[in-house]
Amino acid sequence: MPITPDQQAEIDTLRANPQPTLRATAPGMEAHLYKAYDVLDHGFIRVIDYMGDDAAICQAARVSYGKGTKSVQNDEGLIRYLMRHWHSTPFEMCEIKLHVKLPVFVARQWIRHRTANVNEYSARYSILDREFYIPAPEHLAAQSVINNQGRGEALTGDEAARVLAYLKDDAARCYDHYAEMISDEGQQGLARELARMNLPANIYTQWYWKVDLHNLFHFLRLRADSHAQYEIRVYADEICKVVADWVPAAYGAFEDYRMGGATLSGKAIDCVRRMLKGEVVTQETSGMSKGEWREFEGVIG
Amino acid sequence: MPITPDQQAEIDTLRANPQPTLRATAPGMEAHLYKAYDVLDHGFIRVIDYMGDDAAICQAARVSYGKGTKSVQNDEGLIRYLMRHWHSTPFEMCEIKLHVKLPVFVARQWIRHRTANVNEYSARYSILDREFYIPAPEHLAAQSVINNQGRGEALTGDEAARVLAYLKDDAARCYDHYAEMISDEGQQGLARELARMNLPANIYTQWYWKVDLHNLFHFLRLRADSHAQYEIRVYADEICKVVADWVPAAYGAFEDYRMGGATLSGKAIDCVRRMLKGEVVTQETSGMSKGEWREFEGVIG
Amino acid sequence: MPITPDQQAEIDTLRANPQPTLRATAPGMEAHLYKAYDVLDHGFIRVIDYMGDDAAICQAARVSYGKGTKSVQNDEGLIRYLMRHWHSTPFEMCEIKLHVKLPVFVARQWIRHRTANVNEYSARYSILDREFYIPAPEHLAAQSVINNQGRGEALTGDEAARVLAYLKDDAARCYDHYAEMISDEGQQGLARELARMNLPANIYTQWYWKVDLHNLFHFLRLRADSHAQYEIRVYADEICKVVADWVPAAYGAFEDYRMGGATLSGKAIDCVRRMLKGEVVTQETSGMSKGEWREFEGVIG
Amino acid sequence: MPITPDQQAEIDTLRANPQPTLRATAPGMEAHLYKAYDVLDHGFIRVIDYMGDDAAICQAARVSYGKGTKSVQNDEGLIRYLMRHWHSTPFEMCEIKLHVKLPVFVARQWIRHRTANVNEYSARYSILDREFYIPAPEHLAAQSVINNQGRGEALTGDEAARVLAYLKDDAARCYDHYAEMISDEGQQGLARELARMNLPANIYTQWYWKVDLHNLFHFLRLRADSHAQYEIRVYADEICKVVADWVPAAYGAFEDYRMGGATLSGKAIDCVRRMLKGEVVTQETSGMSKGEWREFEGVIG
Structure with a gap:
């Protein structure tokens, strides 16, 4: 269970308390704010904040004073034009902040997208929770025989059982020793910044991740792609859903020109x-x- | 007059229409939204949007679920600690979007700050307005005799009058010819992307500029500094005022540790x-x- | 004439003095080092330094110890694979540093590419030279009647003559006044940082510009494109020639997949x-x- | 042993084969090229390539044609001035490319420096080596009792022995199971991209890391600092040594104004x-x- 009752209560409190604002608001996004959407066995994504909407993209492209007098239809046409012609700066005018809980090996892929702001839970300073990603049986995939960087069918039978046992037992033992090493009961206790090195890459971490819409689309194009590793793709898929509700016109153009498109040589x-x-x-x-x-x-x- | 009555009416409309939001709001910043604050003779800055507040900085630093249970006093202490120890990422969790009208030679300095998002009014696509920066007499400074990159006292008498006449007349003549060259009355009309090259660097342009708080502080430290050119410093000074109302604790720490501080070798x-x-x-x-x-x-x- | 005899002598000296190095060298690029290639009427590009070659791209992609034992043919295949599948980081392992002389209105477009390092000649500190871009008759284009951001046919007859006269006379007069304002003979002399605002956007500036190969390809795709403004495209075209000699395999892949390719929705x-x-x-x-x-x-x- | 005889032979070959170049060369750096400098028990840093030297910093600051006619002493004065007044762009004109072998938990700190180019060994594609960081006894530090994010004295006696045994045994067992899970002998074999999640954070990875001198100095100021975690500080210390030989004037200014300096509020x-x-x-x-x-x-x- 990714979220504890206490955490859920904090989220409910935040959602119960609307404030008036003069900023652009996206009703479709307000409905998502703070809620935790489950990903994998213990992970989630939560929208913490956002800036801008479809109209803000057009307003910046036009460098206009108000929202502009253009119709929604004109806005959509402009957005599609901007996307088609690789005008990236208007999309940079929207921003999203997410709270993400994810396994460390997924976080290591994710962080390669450098044009974003990140604050990660510090294992130098704090103690990590005892939560590990253990693949569901249908995702316990064999190495692909045609692609060094891909997966084949799911493992079955004894092999699947043995793999699952290794993953569970090793994670449990490593965490037990981690907890024992940092304990200060009857001993000095190892520094947290050292003890963490005993934890395997399927342990969960969490971070605040903030990114503009242009760079988010770039992330989604690569990570929601069918060639991306399943364990990061499910995060990208979940993010796609909230983005579709946030900036429907921009997301529609993204789907047509990027996700559904192809580059020919x-x-x-x-x-x-x-x-x-x-x-x-x-x-x-x-x-x-x-x-x-x-x-x-x-x-x- | 930087803002026309029509533009002011658009601004008033935007300010008359609060919407409920579940996002973090900064009341001090809501009071500034959309308003145009005059800078130089025809320029302004306007806050178009913002994301986050002092609490959001702490929330990201703690990677917490809600606003945290910490007091405002604790938040301020944490923010001062983060600023003192050069922890930049929590400040990156706040974002501001400005609409700025400014002379081209100021824009050329400003754009050197690369970690920001910009959409500028396009002189390839559109026709620039007939507005030029002409220094007030007290800012018509002589070249410094001790610093190649600085100013001395204001010019006086004939020399001041001659300089002002040059600046005004040359701008007027160049713009007249610009307008005549692009006119399509009785002629083909020169391409806008070419005609603009006849315009001097004191013509006004405008842009949407979006930046996170950490990078904004870096900009302000350099551009609100007493060694910055006066014509960009007045923009930075005006931005300082709205930032002080937006994130008072962060701005206070910035003033003490950055603007008021000094690095010793x-x-x-x-x-x-x-x-x-x-x-x-x-x-x-x-x-x-x-x-x-x-x-x-x-x-x- | 973009280069003075003194400058040419400095260049010749640099080219006359090879040093031994253990670094990867690209013979095709050594032939270009320091030479000034003319662009427009007073501009140029010069390669000042470079890092890496085709093999360095592969070496980084493989994270290998030496140059690897792979053949040139394998390297080319790998480079094409990387380009086709949008693997950008190996191309970031090559770097180029250029010295560019260009009109200010071109510089203003160019600088929008933020992922690069720039040092521009400072008009706060120094005095700009009396050199302006005046289009050749065949590039004195009319505004496009179908595309707000494009050009039509070249102007002819009286209109062309009038436009040329305006561009030349206004530049000359503005520069005369600039020189007169900053003069300290018999007067205080206006601060350079102010006087520069009287100069039109066709005056030449110059800068050192350093960029990695991935971001350079992005720049070239947009600026060597047929829709780019002619005055920046000629710089991009000239850079393409030296890149083709520097990293032939990468440039070939770029030509096929980017410049010659197209994205379909x-x-x-x-x-x-x-x-x-x-x-x-x-x-x-x-x-x-x-x-x-x-x-x-x-x-x- | 960080380097195998085969790898050393490749390095020796590269070092035996100087080529003539017209580029700026730094003799102090040539002496370091390709050599592996040991860090921790199995790690290293190696300089793979570099661009620029002290003179290149000054040349870019002056936007000059040749190396300039200034003396070395003038260059040093200019470099100190640039450093003291936070002029960052001239330092960005130098670039270095390193090959680094380092534990994953160190890599996770390192990668937070976003303004750099990275190609990491892929554990999706390849099989990781059986090498883990096990602290030397004197670095097996207790948790600090005054600083949540720091270390106290080294553990001793039974506690130290127990911790070492856990770290060694858990790493060995996790790797054994990793190897067994990916084996395709008599079974399908788990996908590498999944199996890697069983490996603890003290396993070694390696990457090519390229960064400009300004951003490298920023990295070194934070990571060679006495408050940095020991396991990353030793990498920063080793890099400091090669930088001191590469750009002695810039490194001297960095030592005086950054490493040895302090910011007062x-x-x-x-x-x-x-x-x-x-x-x-x-x-x-x-x-x-x-x-x-x-x-x-x-x-x-």
Whole structure:
């Protein structure tokens, strides 16, 4: 259970107390504020704050004084134009702050996105909770035999049972020793900043993560992608849902031009043109490598 | 007059329409939202949006669920501790968005602060207004004779009059020709992206500028400093006022540790120690260059 | 003439004095070092320094100890794979430092690329040279009648002559007054930081600009694009030439996947699939707006 | 042993093969290139590449054509001036690329410095080596009783032995199970991206890390500081040594103004002034909190 009753009570208190503001508000996002959405076995994402909405993107693009006199339809057209033509700065005018609880090995991937602000729970200063990610059976995947960086089918039978036992037992033992090492009962107690090194990478950490909408879209494009590791993809998927409610027009454009789109190389465009003229193009006559051709076939169906 | 009646009406409309929100609100900042504060002869700053408050800084530093149960006094102590020990990430959790109207030569200094988001009014796309910065007589300063990068006393008499006439006439003539070149009456009309190159650097531009509190403090430390050029310092001074109302505890710590503080070199600390023991230290015995010693004397009074 | 004989002599001296180094060297780039390549009427680009080569990209991607035992062919395949799959960090391992002389209005566009290091000639501290960009007749373009942010045909006849006269005369007069205002002969002399505001945006400035290869490719994709303003595109084109000699494999991949490639939206991919199955798709049945459809037709020829 | 004989042979090959270059070279740095300097029990730092030297800092600050005609002494004075007045951009003109092998919990601190380029060894793609950081007895520190984020004396006797046994045994067992889980002998084999989560935070990883000199100095100021965790400080200390040989003037200024310097608050400066006038100032009359006063006493000795 990711959230304790005490924590839930704090969240309920925050949600019970609206204040008047003159800032742009996004009703779809207000409905999400502070709530914890479960991810994996002990993780969550929570929206802590946000700045801006679809109209704010357009207002910045136009450098206008008020909300502008343009209609919602015009705003959507402008947003789609901006997205299509890689105008990134208007999307940077929206900002979101999330509270995320996630396994350390996921956090290590996540932090590679540098254009964001982060405050992580400090294991130098504080004691980590006894919570570890243990994959559900259907996610206990075998190494892919065709892609060094991918997964195959889920493990089954004895092998699955043995793996689960290792993951659970090792995490439990490492945590027991961690707790014992830092204990100051009848001993000095090891420094927390040292003891933490005994904890495996499936232990949960948490952080506040703040990012602008342009960089969030970049994160989501890479991490909500089908090639991303499952354990970070589920976080990205959950974030996608709240973003869709926050800035519906921008999210719609993102879905069409980024998530649902594809970049074709010069060679690939040439092949499409030839194929549309009726030519039968094969990998051999395409000028592409086998890998590129396979990916190209994936795009054109 | 920086703001037209139409623009003021748009601002009034925005200020007349509070909405409920569950986000952290800063009452001191709500009072500033959208209002235009005059800077120089035609410029202004306006707060368009903000995220977070003093409590949000502490909440992120503690990675806590609610606002925390700590008192305001504890929050202030924590904020001072964070500022003193150069913990920058909690301050990054607050964000501000400004609408700024400013001369181009000021904009060119400002933009050197890279860790911010900007959307500038496009002179490729739109026509610039006929507004130029002309210094008030008391700011028509002579070149400093001791500092290549500074100012001396204000010019007077004929010289002042001649300079003002040049600045006004050249701006007027350049703008007249700009307007004539882009006109499509009876001619094709020069492309706006080319015509703009005829405009001098005292013409006003405007932009939306969004920045986090840590990077804003860095900007203010450099640009509200007495060595900054007057024409950017007045913008920084005006921003300081709204920040003081937005995050009073953080701004107080910033004033004490950054604006009012000073960094001493290892040599300077050594001199202070010797002086406190009663030694008479001179530039010659200090190990410092003349420039360093002069600055050191400025610090210790 | 962008370079004076004295400057050329300094460049020749630098080029006459090779030193042994153990670092990765790119022979194609050594041939360019320090040389000034003319751009526009008084501008140039010069390569001042570089770090890394094609092999360094692969070495970082593999986190290997030496240059690796892989062949050049393998390296090229890996580089194409990295570029195709948006792996940006290995390209960040190469760095280039340029000295650029360029008109101020071009510099204002250029500086919007924030992920770079810049040192610009200071007009607060120093006196700017009397050099202005005056377009060649064939680049004196009219405003586009279909695109607010574009150009049409070149102006002709009286209009062209009038525009050229304005640009030249206004620049000359503004500079004369600038020089007169800062003069300390028989007067105090206006502060340089103020006098510069009388100078139009076609005056030349110069800077040192340092950027990693990933961010340089991003810059080149936007600024060497046919929609970029001509006056910045010619700088991007010149930089492309030296990059092609520096990291031939990376540049080749960039050309194929970025410059020569195109991003299709989800809707566009769907249309391609339908068209390849023999369906006649029109704008009306495509689900795209007129603008999107026109751009789509441009891609598929 | 951090480096295998094969790896050492690769390094020797690289060092045996100087090439001529026209770029700025730093002889002090050439002597370090590629060599592995041991840190902790299995870690190291290696300089892979560098760009620029002391003269390059000055050249960029002056935006000059050649190396400039200034003497080395003038260069040092300029560098000290730039450092003292927080001119950061000239220092950004130098760049260094390191290959670092380090425990994961150190890597997690290190990566918080976002303004750098990183390529880390991928545990999704590859298999990690069986190497763990086990503190030397003198670094097996107890938790500090006065600072939640610090260390006290080294553990001794039974407690020390027990802690060492836990760290060694848990690491060994976790790695054994990791290896067993990913094995494909007689079973499918767990995906590497999952199996890695069983590994504790003292396992070694490695990366290529590239950073400019300004941001490196910022990193070193925080991480070579006496309050930094010992396990990252030893990396910072080792980097300091190579930087001192690379850019001696800049490193000297860094030592005097940053590492050896201190920032005094407005209150602290006021106290110094009063004390220099002969007043006896105590914490009670200083206006400072107890924590601030203690730190202030540390500065003034």
